[in-house]
Amino acid sequence: MRENSASSTDLLEHERPPAYVDPEIIAAEEKKWTPKKIALWVAISLVGAISWFMLAIVRGETVNGIWFVFAAVCSYLIAYRFYARYVEAKLANPDDRRATPAEYDADGKDYAATDRRVLYGHHFAAIAGAGPLVGPVLAAQMGFLPGTIWIIVGVIFAGAVQDYLVLFFSMRRGGRSLGQMAKEELGTVGGYAAILATLTIMIIITAILALVVVNALGESPWGVFSVGMTIPIALFMGVYLRYLRPGKVGEVSLIGFILLMVAIIAGGWVAETSWGAQYLTLDRVTLAWAVIIYGFVAAILPVWLLLAPRDYLSTFMKVGTIILLAVGIIVVRPEISVPAFSEFASRSDGPVWSGSLFPFLFVTIACGALSGFHALIASGTTPKMVEKERQVRFIGYGGMLMESFVAIMALVAAVTVDRGIYFAMNSAAGATGGTIEGAAAFVNSLGLTGVHVTPELLGETAQHVGEQSIVSRTGGAPTLAVGMATILHQMMPAFDLMSFWYHFAIMFEALFILTAVDAGTRVARFMLQDTLGNFFPRFNDHNWRLGAWLTTAIMVAGWGSILILGVTDPLGGINTFYPLFGIANQLLAAVALAVCLAIAANKGKFKYLWIIALPLVFDLVVTVVGSWQKIFSSNPKVGYWANHFAFKDALESGASSFGAAKTPAAMEAVLRNTMVQGTLSIIFVVLTLIVVLMAVLEVMRAAKGQQKETRENPYIESRIFAPAGLTATDAEKKLEKEWAEFYRKHPQEIAGSAGHSAH
Numbered sequence: 049m050r051e052n053s054a055s056s057t058d059l060l061e062h063e064r065p066p067a068y069v070d071p072e073i074i075a076a077e078e079k080k081w082t083p084k085k086i087a088l089w090v091a092i093s094l095v096g097a098i099s100w101f102m103l104a105i106v107r108g109e110t111v112n113g114i115w116f117v118f119a120a121v122c123s124y125l126i127a128y129r130f131y132a133r134y135v136e137a138k139l140a141n142p143d144d145r146r147a148t149p150a151e152y153d154a155d156g157k158d159y160a161a162t163d164r165r166v167l168y169g170h171h172f173a174a175i176a177g178a179g180p181l182v183g184p185v186l187a188a189q190m191g192f193l194p195g196t197i198w199i200i201v202g203v204i205f206a207g208a209v210q211d212y213l214v215l216f217f218s219m220r221r222g223g224r225s226l227g228q229m230a231k232e233e234l235g236t237v238g239g240y241a242a243i244l245a246t247l248t249i250m251i252i253i254t255a256i257l258a259l260v261v262v263n264a265l266g267e268s269p270w271g272v273f274s275v276g277m278t279i280p281i282a283l284f285m286g287v288y289l290r291y292l293r294p295g296k297v298g299e300v301s302l303i304g305f306i307l308l309m310v311a312i313i314a315g316g317w318v319a320e321t322s323w324g325a326q327y328l329t330l331d332r333v334t335l336a337w338a339v340i341i342y343g344f345v346a347a348i349l350p351v352w353l354l355l356a357p358r359d360y361l362s363t364f365m366k367v368g369t370i371i372l373l374a375v376g377i378i379v380v381r382p383e384i385s386v387p388a389f390s391e392f393a394s395r396s397d398g399p400v401w402s403g404s405l406f407p408f409l410f411v412t413i414a415c416g417a418l419s420g421f422h423a424l425i426a427s428g429t430t431p432k433m434v435e436k437e438r439q440v441r442f443i444g445y446g447g448m449l450m451e452s453f454v455a456i457m458a459l460v461a462a463v464t465v466d467r468g469i470y471f472a473m474n475s476a477a478g479a480t481g482g483t484i485e486g487a488a489a490f491v492n493s494l495g496l497t498g499v500h501v502t503p504e505l506l507g508e509t510a511q512h513v514g515e516q517s518i519v520s521r522t523g524g525a526p527t528l529a530v531g532m533a534t535i536l537h538q539m540m541p542a543f544d545l546m547s548f549w550y551h552f553a554i555m556f557e558a559l560f561i562l563t564a565v566d567a568g569t570r571v572a573r574f575m576l577q578d579t580l581g582n583f584f585p586r587f588n589d590h591n592w593r594l595g596a597w598l599t600t601a602i603m604v605a606g607w608g609s610i611l612i613l614g615v616t617d618p619l620g621g622i623n624t625f626y627p628l629f630g631i632a633n634q635l636l637a638a639v640a641l642a643v644c645l646a647i648a649a650n651k652g653k654f655k656y657l658w659i660i661a662l663p664l665v666f667d668l669v670v671t672v673v674g675s676w677q678k679i680f681s682s683n684p685k686v687g688y689w690a691n692h693f694a695f696k697d698a699l700e701s702g703a704s705s706f707g708a709a710k711t712p713a714a715m716e717a718v719l720r721n722t723m724v725q726g727t728l729s730i731i732f733v734v735l736t737l738i739v740v741l742m743a744v745l746e747v748m749r750a751a752k753g754q755q756k757e758t759r760e761n762p763y764i765e766s767r768i769f770a771p772a773g774l775t776a777t778d779a780e781k782k783l784e785k786e787w788a789e790f791y792r793k794h795p796q797e798i799a800g801s802a803g804h805s806a807h
Contacts, residue, residue, distance in 0.1 A: 063793070065786035067766040068144035068436075069779045077777055078133070089129075096122025103196060103388075110383040111192070113460050117374050120200055120456045124449045127204040132445040135209055138656040139648055140216045142437035147766040149223045150433050157350045158574075158590055159223070162433040163297050164442060164770060169363035170356045170567075171430045172447045175211070175422045176366060177257045177564030179415020179633070180451050181557055182524035182626070184459035187412045188470065189400040192463045193388035194409050199459065202410075202417030203452035206663030210418065210637060212444035213644045213660070215426035219440065220760040223432040225571075226423050226640055228578040230739065232759045233646040238742025242639050243579050245735035246424065249632045250575065251603070252728065253421050254568040255610035256629040257561055258343070262335045262615055264525050264558040269328035271555040272335075274315035275562060279342075281307045285357035304357070305364050312365075312555065316548065332615040339565065340608040346566035347573050347600045348593075351429060355566060367450065369556050373457045373532055376539040386463040391496060399475040399494065401627070402685035403677070407670040411630035416455020418667060420636025421568070422448065428571030438772035446774075461531030462524075468492075468501025469509055469518070473527050477520040478708025484510075487519040514547035529553035572603035613724070617717055628725045631678065634671045635736040638664060642743035649750040651758070657747070668740060675733040679726065688726035695719045 099119035103111065136142065150161040162170070187195040218224055224232075227246045231239025265271045285304045293299055318324035330338070346354055392398040393405050401412060415421065426444060434440060462470065471494065472480065472487040480487035484503040491501045510518045513533055518526065533549035576599040581588035587595045614625055641664040648657055681687030684694045695718045698706035709715040750756075769787050771780040791797060 063790060064767070065769065065783060065790055067769045069777075069783060073779045077779060089126075092122050092125055096126065104193060107388070110385050111388075113377045113380070113382040113384055113464060116192075116196065116456055116460045117377055119196070120453055123200050123204065124453065127208070128441075128446060128449060131204060132208065132212065132441050135212060135445075135659055136441050139213060139651075139653055139659060140440070142216070142440060144436045144438050144769075144772075145766060146437060147764040147768075148219055148434050148437060149431065149761070150435060151766060151768055152764045153222065153432075155591060156352070158429070159432045160350075160352050160356075161435045161768065162352075162356060164435060164439045164772075165774065166297060166356060167430065167433050167435075167439075168443050168447060168774075170433070171425065171443050172450055173363050173366065173563040174425045174429065174567030175415070175419070175447060175564065176451045176454060177260075177415060177421065177561050177568075179413075179419055179421075180455035181458050181528055181561070182260060183413040183630070184416060184455045185462040185524035185527050186400055186474065186626075187409055188386065188459060188462040189390065189398045189474075190393045190405050190409055191387050191390040192384065192459065194393065194405060195413055195459050196456065198410060198413055199416045199452055199455045202413075203448055206637075206667065207416075207418040207422070207452065208445045208448035209659060209663060210640055210644070211422045211426050211448040212441060213648075214423045214640050215431055215434075215444040216437070216440045217644060217647050218427035219431035219434050219437070222761045224427065225575045225578045226427040226643060227575055229427065229647070229759070230639070230643045231582070233643055233650065233756070234739065234742040234746055238739050238746075241735045241738040241742070242643065243575075245639055245732060245739065246636065247572070247575055247579065248728070248735075249420065249636045249732060250424060250568065250572045251606040251610060252625075252629060252632050253636075254343075254565060254572065254603075254607040255614065256625055257568065258336070258339045258565050258607065258611045259614040259625065260525060261339060261558050261561045261565060262332050262611070264554055264561070265330070265335055266332045267329050268319075268551070268554060269324045270315040270319035270551050271558050272328045272330060273318045273324065274311050274555045275558050277311035277314075278308065279354070281311065282354050282357045286353040289357065290352055300357075301364070308365060312552065315555065316551070319551075333612070336608075336611050336615045339562070340604060340611065342562075343565055343569040343608075344600055344604045347569040347604070348597055351433070351570070355429065355570060356433070365556060366454070369532075369553075370454050370457050373461065373535060374453075376535040377457075377460055380535055380538045382460075382464045382535060382538075384460075384463050385498070386467060387497075391494075396683070396686060399471055399479060399490075402683075403627075403674075407674040407677075408627075408630075410670045411627070411634050411674050413455065414630050414633045416452050416458075418634065418637050418663065420633050420638070420640055421564075423636065423640030424571045424575070425567055428574050429567055435768065435770040436766070436772065439770065442773045458528050461528050461535060463531075464535060465527060465531045466501070466505075467496060467499045469506065469530070470527060471496070471499075472501060472506055473518050473521050473530070474524070475520060476522060476708055478710075480520050482517075482520055484517070484519055512546045513550035515550070525554065525557045528557065569600065569604060569607075572607075573600045576603055613721065617721060625721070625725070627678065628728060631671055631674050631729065632732050634667055635675070635732050638667050638671060638736050639739045641667065642740045646743045646746040646750075649747040650755045652750075652755060654751060664740070668736075671736070672733060675729055678729050679733075688722050688729060692719060692722035692726060695722070 095118050099115045099122065102115040103119055150159055153159040154161060184195055184199065214226065217229065221229060227243035230242030234242065265275065281304060285300050289296070289300050318328065396402060396404045401408070430443065434443065468491050471491045475490060480490050484506040487506055488501050488503045491499065506519060510516065513530060518530065529550050532553040533546055536549045537546040573596060577587045577590065577595060580599065586592060589595070641660055645657060645660045645664060648660060677686055678688050682690050684691040695706055695715050699715055699719065704712055706715050709718050769783055771784065776784060
């Protein structure tokens with residue numbers, strides 16, 4: 049009997065198709081250039097060059113919005129086809145013959161081989177938080193060109209490179225967190241500095257992401273209902289794909305999309321009912337506690353049940369809305385009157401945010417160009433779910449390009465808004481008085497060329513979007529909603545849906561950002577488990593549920609406390625904490641790039657270290673200069689400590705109000721929050737410099753021939769197959785058919801396989 053069993057197993061293995069396409073065939077497909085293919089890339093290059101010329105060189109009174117779309121898309125296509133493959137070939141060397149952690153460590157909870165299209169959606173949804181929406185809107189204060197260049201050039205050479213390499217290196221190491229990889233590559237000092245930096249920065253980042261969600265959903269029953277409904281829809285999709293119809297990604301996608309559209313439309317109906325207005329019009333403190341509870345639950349549930357399908361579901365809306373906005377820009381062709389470089393590009397006293405163009409533009413726009421938060425996702429949930437190594441370019445590099453496109457669309461939407469309305473919406477209530485009359489007077493006092501705003505214009509705009517007021521709606525999200533609503537209304541004016549599009553955009557932004565909160569919480573849990581595992585080995589067992597619950601609770605308590613501080617801040621949490629978010633995020637990117645630099649050096653890739661060193665040096669200069677100014681500047685509008693001591697002196701003198709703080713309680717809140725900001729700024733920059741120094745020393749040691757032994761997990765041969773990109777190549781399609789036939793003959797193998805995207 050045993051012999052028969054052995055022989056049947058041998059026969060099954062003999063029938064099993066290859067788990068990979070022959071590397072020689074892949075190379076031949078990539079090198080094959082037909083006249084049609086050459087003509088296509090020449091056309092893309094020409095359109096891209098013309099678009100950049102119109103944006104950067106031509107100086108007319110206005111610029112057409114379509115050039116932003118064409119410049120971005122053409123640049124992304126060229127970068128993905130050529131530069132991403134160069135990085136892949138020189139630093140990563142993926143091998144589909146090798147099993148990934150999702151295959152050999154499959155546990156059905158955190159390690160689960162996931163269809164590349166679903167995983168792309170999950171990864172994109174997880175990384176695409178507040179940054180690509182809020183940052184570009186705030187940066188529009190400086191004009192359209194600085195932000196455009198940083199978003200597109202930055203993502204190609206910095207952001208997407210970081211995301212790709214961190215994801216690949218983490219996957220090769222069993223899905224280890226960034227901090228744990230730093231400990232292994234940089235030694236005790238650099239490693240623990242990186243772990244401490246990532247943990248503390250993660251708390252700040254997640255708190256600010258949650259704060260943006262709370263501000264967007266505050267007193268909005270439509271948004272609360274629609275975003276809330278995505279949770280049961282995602283649970284249904286997870287069960288459907290796991291048990292009811294395994295592998296039917298297209299089927300469940302269609303069902304999920306229809307349910308999502310129903311939830312969005314129903315949100316408008318619910319908001320108009322008496323019970324909807326009564327029970328779903330929530331204040332910000334209540335919403336904050338709801339987000340905290342949600343973050344805890346989402347982080348402890350199996351990844352396939354809520355997180356992956358919810359992120360995949362939200363990606364339909366995210367990508368669909370951005371594509372719709374891009375189509376709207378092409379159809380409407382809005383003429384943008386915002387100058388390439390505004391009056392505030394050479395000053396540091398802007399009403400939206402204080403500070404000079406360099407370095408603060410590069411920390412205000414973070415996630416659309418370069419984001420350290422992405423490194424935590426790329427070394428958190430995603431590497432534990434990748435089916436095949438060659439998929440990492442599509443998921444890591446390609447996912448970041450999509451986020452950059454989101455940032456460009458957000459920037460275009462912001463600069464299409466009337467400049468007077470833009471500054472009225474984004475200036476603090478302390479400056480505008482919170483009234484349309486005060487806002488009009490303040491904006492007109494700025495002395496902006498060609499800008500004259502009236503109270504009537506501000507009132508009419510609020511009426512058009514269905515809001516009581518648009519004055520001092522800071523944080524970027526409402527401004528983006530006005531810009532999107534205006535463009536989409538102009539594309540379809542006959543339907544008169546301006547108010548609908550505005551609230552749709554607000555809900556879209558809240559959904560966009562909330563997915564980063566739940567993924568961030570789960571990643572934070574992984575990081576803390578890895579850290580505690582260095583001292584208490586039991587925490588290294590990811591199947592130990594008590595450990596997962598305990599570490600989740602600790603991290604949620606950390607970012608939840610900062611969130612509560614933000615929502616109860618009298619001066620507005622976004623205005624207080626967003627600068628810290630931007631600098632902390634970019635410091636974390638420096639940590640991630642430093643770890644990648646050490647790993648590449650220990651792999652002997654010295655000739656190509658410039659690929660990592662270039663963005664690392666630029667990011668380090670930006671963040672260190674920015675931190676220096678925030679810590680040591682004597683200007684209270686720029687420096688945390690200058691602001692702190694100004695309020696401290698005012699309180700000690702017995703003043704009952706100071707600046708924008710109108711009560712002693714508000715003054716004390718400013719004192720407390722600036723103390724938090726200033727202290728954390730010092731901690732973050734010191735830890736980052738330690739990590740970078742240790743990485744440089746590691747590179748020097750490796751250059752002397754003292755490379756460390758590889759920390760990659762042992763080679764295990766893969767037994768599953770899946771295509772590498774969004775669509776399968778001819779060779780991959782042929783192999784997919786072989787696997788489909790194999791699964792037809794041996795259906796029991798579907799259940800036993802870690803991944804089954806091919807059937």
